[in-house]
Amino acid sequence: MEDEGKKNWGLGRVKQWLYAKGLEERSSGCVLCGSCYGHGPANPMEDVPGPKTKCPPYEFYRFQRFTPKSRWLMAQRVFHGLDSITPELKEVIYTCTNCLMCQELCGVRDDGYGPWDITVAMREEMTEKDGPLEAHRPLFEGIHQHDNPWSQPKSARGRWADGLSLRKLGHSSASTLLFAGCSADRPTGRAGATALAKLMQTAGEDFVVLGDAEKCCALYAYDLGFRREYERLKDENLAMIKNAGIHKVVVACGSCRRIWRQYAEELGPDIEVVHGAEYAAGLAETGRLKFRQTVRKKVTYHDSCHLGRGCGIYEAPRTILRTIPGVDVVEMARNRRWAWCCGGGGGVPEAYPELAQWNAEDRMREAKETGAEVVLTSSALCQRSFASCSADALPTQDLLEFVVQAL
Numbered sequence: 001m002e003d004e005g006k007k008n009w010g011l012g013r014v015k016q017w018l019y020a021k022g023l024e025e026r027s028s029g030c031v032l033c034g035s036c037y038g039h040g041p042a043n044p045m046e047d048v049p050g051p052k053t054k055c056p057p058y059e060f061y062r063f064q065r066f067t068p069k070s071r072w073l074m075a076q077r078v079f080h081g082l083d084s085i086t087p088e089l090k091e092v093i094y095t096c097t098n099c100l101m102c103q104e105l106c107g108v109r110d111d112g113y114g115p116w117d118i119t120v121a122m123r124e125e126m127t128e129k130d131g132p133l134e135a136h137r138p139l140f141e142g143i144h145q146h147d148n149p150w151s152q153p154k155s156a157r158g159r160w161a162d163g164l165s166l167r168k169l170g171h172s173s174a175s176t177l178l179f180a181g182c183s184a185d186r187p188t189g190r191a192g193a194t195a196l197a198k199l200m201q202t203a204g205e206d207f208v209v210l211g212d213a214e215k216c217c218a219l220y221a222y223d224l225g226f227r228r229e230y231e232r233l234k235d236e237n238l239a240m241i242k243n244a245g246i247h248k249v250v251v252a253c254g255s256c257r258r259i260w261r262q263y264a265e266e267l268g269p270d271i272e273v274v275h276g277a278e279y280a281a282g283l284a285e286t287g288r289l290k291f292r293q294t295v296r297k298k299v300t301y302h303d304s305c306h307l308g309r310g311c312g313i314y315e316a317p318r319t320i321l322r323t324i325p326g327v328d329v330v331e332m333a334r335n336r337r338w339a340w341c342c343g344g345g346g347g348v349p350e351a352y353p354e355l356a357q358w359n360a361e362d363r364m365r366e367a368k369e370t371g372a373e374v375v376l377t378s379s380a381l382c383q384r385s386f387a388s389c390s391a392d393a394l395p396t397q398d399l400l401e402f403v404v405q406a407l
Contacts, residue, residue, distance in 0.1 A: 010121055011124075018079045102114065140224075143226060143233070161197065176246070178209050179210070196276040217233070218259055234266075253381075255307075277378050304379035317399055367394055368393075374395050
């Protein structure tokens, strides 16, 4: 599956993990221990033992075939030509919420791959051969035709910044870019993007935005196996950064942060990528941001999978919350690297809404047990998931929006 000189896509990209026939191609692979879904032996990756519940589709369906271990076995058989791609196989592969827990736990991924990489590679294989799932076709068409998964026309992009007097790249220049994300012009992402802009203005940051020229970070393209679209968007975003002389990208959404982290690995040390929570925490620690308003609220913070396990960012959100006078932060039982997924990733809400709903309700139950008054998070996808919860759910708020009210 070569494409004009680009690296292999699909299962060929992770063949070392699939026990390729030639010994020189073998690197490592699944040892079937079961740690990836919480049913393995003592795991050295769990320096602090985590909860038993680790894999959302397994806990929901309660069948072994929905575990990362089984997905690896199925991918191996497809790679060696023993099985074909069937609707049943697609269901197993696409019910993964991309929560990255299995990647966090796997102890044989020293070569750079892991159980989640196998799932993504399998999705690439399926999309290349059969096209996207019907439930994901609108996402694919939106990305392909409009450069965003929600099919927002270019004329509708960037409206989140109306009235903020922000400078647009092309009309102005700066070395710092605020990357708002595709959800910024939707109800679940607008508050976080506008709050980040206000924080940056308050700090006196010299920055620009892309407005209607902003393209998707390519999260959906990557996670759903639309490899061609991912490569296209990646190349276009990287070219934009280089041509504009951008050296720092501040993102409003945790999911964008995960993809921009991958971009930064290609750009090297000349580019710095931070999430708004990291940015705000840094401002508070250096005194550039001072909180003068007391906010008497008991809050609990939900670690999004992409910002948490995907980027290792756990302390910055808590640091900024501890800086705000009056805020009482209470933790859910499963937090930081063990945080339970909201169910909003991997295209699951579109294809398997009952799984996504169960995930969100279970996480909301855990949040309510803390006695908190509000749930804070740093991802537009998590905001969307919690918005679908039952009527007695706690209110949810973007972390940056909460922070701005204390200025």
